[in-house]
Amino acid sequence: MIKDLPDNVVQDIAVAVALESENIEGKVWYVYLINLKNEPIENVLITSKGYGEKDGQQVKTSTLRHMFPKVEPNTYTIIEPIDEQTFGLNNEYWLSYYIGSNIYDKKFIFLPESIVDMNLIKLPVVNKPGVMIK
Template identity: 65%
Template sequence: MKKDLPENIVEDIAMAVVLIGETPEVKNWTVYIINLKDTPIENVLISSKGYGEKDGKMVKTSVLRHFIGDLKAKSFSGVEAIDPEVFGLTNEYWLSYYIDGVIYDKKFIFLPESIVDEHLIHIPLVDKPGVMIR
């Protein structure tokens, strides 16, 4: 059954954890979806969760669901604020959207400790530093 479904490959879509501001005491981060395509995407839905080991115990965050709606070509949208306390966990974002009535989906997984200053790059369209998965 699953083998009978077409393989709809997600291209030119990214998820990024972006540093939106900082003070000497705290850094503020937000997760964005970025549409690098020349076409809009429709009915964008993202579920997010964190899981892994912290202080020797297995932990899970709540599963959050975000309906973004339609996202224009070459644009981005904020998904959620993210607390640096969960950077030590695996942070998973499962994206689904439509183009011309065809559904696409992909998991974006930020591994533990991957959101660190050494991995920051310039995030296109958002124009701020962050960590991006394409």
């Protein structure tokens, strides 16, 4: 079945984890979908989950599903908040969307301990510090 799907390559789309704010209680992080294209993407579906090993035990978070009817060109949308406690896990975001009648999909995985201060950049469009996968 997968072999029957066209080879549509995802380009100019990013998933980023951005630092929203910081206070004495801790840091607040959000996951963003960034459309760097010059055209909108439609019927956007994102599934997110975390998995890996923590303290010698296999851990799996709930799978969450998010739907956005349209993400305009050169804009972003917030996918979900993310807890710092999951940064030691693989955080996977599987994205599917349409441009016209063509479907595109790609899996973005933030590896354990990749969301750290030394990897922060200024995110395009969002203009906040964060870690981005394109």
